[in-house]
Amino acid sequence: MVPEMKTNEAAAFVISAKMAKALADPSRARIMMELSVRPMSPSQFVEKVGGELTRVSSCFRQLAEWDFIEVIEKRSGGQRRGAIEHVYRSIQRAHFDTSTWEGLSPGHKDAFSSSILESYIARIREAIEARTFDQELDRHLSWDGIPLDRTAWTELNARLDEILDWLPALALEAAERMAKTGEEPIPTTVGMAAFRSPVSARVAAQPPRQPQNFTADPEAVPFAISAKMAKVVANKWRSRILMELRIRPLGPTQFIKRVGGGESYIHLCFRQLAKWGYIEVIEIRTGGSRRGGKEKIYRLKQRAYFDTQTWERLPRFLRDEFSASILQSYFARVTEAINAGTFDAEPDRHLSWDGIALDRVAWTELIRRLDEVLDWLPVLEGDAARRMARTGERPIPTTVGLAAFRVPKTSEIPAKPDSRTEKRPSLRHME
Numbered sequence: 394m395v396p397e398m399k400t401n402e403a404a405a406f407v408i409s410a411k412m413a414k415a416l417a418d419p420s421r422a423r424i425m426m427e428l429s430v431r432p433m434s435p436s437q438f439v440e441k442v443g444g445e446l447t448r449v450s451s452c453f454r455q456l457a458e459w460d461f462i463e464v465i466e467k468r469s470g471g472q473r474r475g476a477i478e479h480v481y482r483s484i485q486r487a488h489f490d491t492s493t494w495e496g497l498s499p500g501h502k503d504a505f506s507s508s509i510l511e512s513y514i515a516r517i518r519e520a521i522e523a524r525t526f527d528q529e530l531d532r533h534l535s536w537d538g539i540p541l542d543r544t545a546w547t548e549l550n551a552r553l554d555e556i557l558d559w560l561p562a563l564a565l566e567a568a569e570r571m572a573k574t575g576e577e578p579i580p581t582t583v584g585m586a587a588f589r590s591p592v593s594a595r596v597a598a599q600p601p602r603q604p605q606n607f608t609a610d611p612e613a614v615p616f617a618i619s620a621k622m623a624k625v626v627a628n629k630w631r632s633r634i635l636m637e638l639r640i641r642p643l644g645p646t647q648f649i650k651r652v653g654g655g656e657s658y659i660h661l662c663f664r665q666l667a668k669w670g671y672i673e674v675i676e677i678r679t680g681g682s683r684r685g686g687k688e689k690i691y692r693l694k695q696r697a698y699f700d701t702q703t704w705e706r707l708p709r710f711l712r713d714e715f716s717a718s719i720l721q722s723y724f725a726r727v728t729e730a731i732n733a734g735t736f737d738a739e740p741d742r743h744l745s746w747d748g749i750a751l752d753r754v755a756w757t758e759l760i761r762r763l764d765e766v767l768d769w770l771p772v773l774e775g776d777a778a779r780r781m782a783r784t785g786e787r788p789i790p791t792t793v794g795l796a797a798f799r800v801p802k803t804s805e806i807p808a809k810p811d812s813r814t815e816k817r818p819s820l821r822h823m824e
Contacts, residue, residue, distance in 0.1 A: 420444060421452045422508040423515065427748070428462055428483040436478060442515070453481055460484070495740050502737040506744060510727065513746040516582050516800060517720065523801040527712045529579070529756070530705050533763040533797040534716055536723040537770055538590055538636060540788035545777035546587075546739070549793065552769075553585045553743045556762055560747055567755035578750035580800045583759065587743040590726065590790040591733030623707055627715035630654055631662045633722045635671060638693040642675055646688055652725075663691060670694060726792050739789070748800065756797075763795050 423442060427433055433441075435450040456462045466480040494502070520526040541549065560583060571578060633652060637643055643651075645660045654662075666672045676690040704712065730736035751759065770793060781788060 419508050419511045421456060423512040424452055424456060428481060432465055432480050432482040434478045434480045506737055509744055513584055520798055520800050525799040525801050527716055528799050531760050533760050533795060534719055535767050536794040538792050539770055539774045541791045542777040542781050542786050545773050546789050549587050549773060550741050550743045553587055557745050560749055563755050564749040567752040571752050576752050579756050580802060581751050582748050582798055582800050584746035584796040585743060586794040588730055588792055589735040589738045590792045591729045591735045623711055627718050629718050629721050631666060632718040634662055634666060636722050638672055642690050642692040644688045644690045723794055759797055763797055766795060
């Protein structure tokens with residue numbers, strides 16, 4: 394049986410340690426996520442996502458028994474003559490409170506995180522294959538690495554939790570408008586994460602970034618990538634170098650030891666990024682890969698950024714290439730954190746993704762909120778740096794990932810979500 398709900402948390406369903414193991418299963422987690430977008434039967438799930446029908450049907454029945462989903466319709470049909478097919482919808486929001494999360498074994502934490510990540514990656518893969526990922530020119534895709542103190546870390550996770558809690562209301566408002574206007578919904582996936590990076594606490598002694606006020610003219614934006622430069626940056630190694638240098642100064646040899654890559658090519662990428670003004674040499678050390686050689690240490694000088702006008706001018710194949718580069722480098726960081734045991738090291742780390750149907754007004758508001766978070770990160774970093782300079786607190790090397798993109802269109806998106814917004818499903822760990 395499911396655990397009893399806390400009376401002071403009517404808006405949430407707290408998962409006990411016993412229930413955690415049940416949900417830490419890729420199939421059950423994926424079912425929860427798919428039902429967050431639309432009602433679905435087991436056979437429809439198999440047709441859309443895959444899997445063996447008997448196993449999938451069992452997972453649906455288990456989730457219904459545990460009160461995460463419920464039957465809303467029975468249809469004649471199915472794979473057997475005269476069979477009845479059950480259509481389900483989600484009814485509960487699943488989350489961990491901090492005390493429950495801390496009580497889980499490392500194996501259960503890893504299993505649950507892996508389950509959420511696996512289902513999220515599957516949704517991204519579907520969007521890329523259907524070519525909807527970059528269909529919306531103002532879709533949001535970003536990840537960044539920043540050193541934070543405990544105060545800033547708490548502020549960051551609180552802000553991500555606020556956005557997650559706001560999504561059901563945003564979807565409901567969109568549904569009410571679409572019921573009046575007849576506008577076609579935008580099936581949207583929103584993903585957010587903040588976790589400890591697998592790097593040394595000896596973070597860069599470089600000044601924190603300053604917030605940027607971007608203008609509409611891409612040539613006047615110092616950190617904007619022009620259409621001409623986009624193809625140059627859309628390279629997995631150059632993109633990864635830029636991201637690694639967000640955490641601390643680094644030389645090519647250090648990068649190769651930590652991340653990989655061919656020696657000659659990585660040195661070339663560093664030189665190119667320096668030539669184009671994205672990074673700069675701050676130190677030359679004796680040593681390097683050759684006897685008597687010199688190792689140049691670089692730091693990030695500029696923040697690579699696309700404004701919407703520049704992005705719109707890029708050919709579609711180039712947008713796809715750059716998105717793939719960012720996703721590859723981001724999930725490489727996620728994998729490193731999982732392998733190093735840092736991904737779930739902080740009990741209040743944030744990991745969530747949700748599927749919602751939005752109209753154009755709601756979509757624009759969502760993208761604006763995510764853009765605000767991205768632009769706020771340098772301010773958060775600067776505040777943390779000043780506090781740590783006074784207190785001597787060791788920094789938390791933090792990775793932040795944000796995404797909002799269109800998923801493949803389906804006729805099964807509900808015209809109006811359940812007005813009980815507290816029961817909109819999302820899988821996450823929250824404080």
